[in-house]
Amino acid sequence: MRLAKVSALSFDLDDTLWPFGPSVARAEAMLRAWLIEHAPDTASILPTQQTMSELREEYERSRPDLTNDFRALRLGSIRLALARANADVALADPAYEVFYAARNRVEFYDDALPALAWLSARFPLIAVTNGNADLRLTGGGEFFRETLSARAFGIAKPEPEIFHAAAQALSVSPAELLHVGDDYHLDIVGALNAGLQAAWVVRDPQPEVARATQHPASAHLTLSDLSMLCRALGGPDKLP
Template identity: 45%
Template sequence: MLDVAKIRAITIDLDDTLWPIWPTIERAEKALHDWLVQHAPMAAALFSSPSALREIRDYMAASRPELKNDLSAVRRESIRLALYRAGENPLIADEAFTVFFNERQRVTLFDDARPALEFLALRYPIVSISNGNADLERIGLAPYFRAAISAREFGVGKPDPRIFHAAAGAAETMPEAVLHIGDDATLDALGALNAGMQAAWLNRSDALWPHELEPQVTLTNLAELVDLMR
């Protein structure tokens, strides 16, 4: 059971918790492809091939393991590799990535996201924890947050307890006084539990809980959490 009296801070995931990520990524990849068609058509053809794209990503994962927590760097260097393999100028990879990244920040919030953030931010410091590369300033949500902890900047990602502990530190409290909210059963909910936090699993898709250790609360939307914490 959720112990509301113990909560002194909130940590929250971003992608698929506050907005659906795949429509965003699909728009960003289309923007990137359209740009490449104009500026590097041979590389655009590579990115149109699922098998070629999969091979590039697998190659990057194997050859640049130090980038595993930096999705921006993985994306940018994958573009650079595609340009090189296509015989086109790899120096335009940064510009191409900027096209992708700008579109990636154009998210569409779930209807319950902003009202929940407004409610929670009036009562608790909120810190985001993300393995992704969303930019809260550019998205327009930064005013609700005390801090943003990303795997790219911190060096390790969820479910490692250290990133949860760093977020608790950013909220100036101990892990046991934090409620973490997120959609991923393993990365978010189990990760938070193993870090000593309470966990609210946001299960929008009616999935089955896959672990023996269970979260304090399971939600189908963030409005339910607001009701619990009034």
């Protein structure tokens, strides 16, 4: 695909700039350890780390109205664990802070920070996320003008409104905003349907990636890392 004029870029965060799985697994392990230390009876409710994820999923099924509010879902699952253990549910708030701090200790992909440094020197960047990562805590926030989260905005990807709001925040037309993300449906289909350009980051190709997609491959870039994005925008073969 050949890009049209690009005046600004929007970025997804989790699994685009860093792997999400390891950070949330570490955060859940720290949360479980904290709960067992401060409310020992939760040990029987949370016999394994996997139980943390299962409890979170159980609570989400019971509260579909909170689908895009990851803080509320996690807090609710913590309160559920405490209540089942007949422990003090007031511990949920400090427990969540332990979880959230660990969730934001991410390890950027090797190409991410050099690419963001090169891109932000040439284009305004905005983060557009359905998640709850905080760039002030993860690092990398200096490269972005703004973060637009589904929880704060009230509308999540792939709905066009959140993409249009990103373009408006950077004072560019949707057609001149290039959205970069790893989720084909949320990021790529969503961006293209909103009139943006799109770059699909596929770091670990799986057989299903080759499946027929809603938009032809010619409609978007497909990248194995962000250094390829820089080259597509006129950057050097190798970033510093």
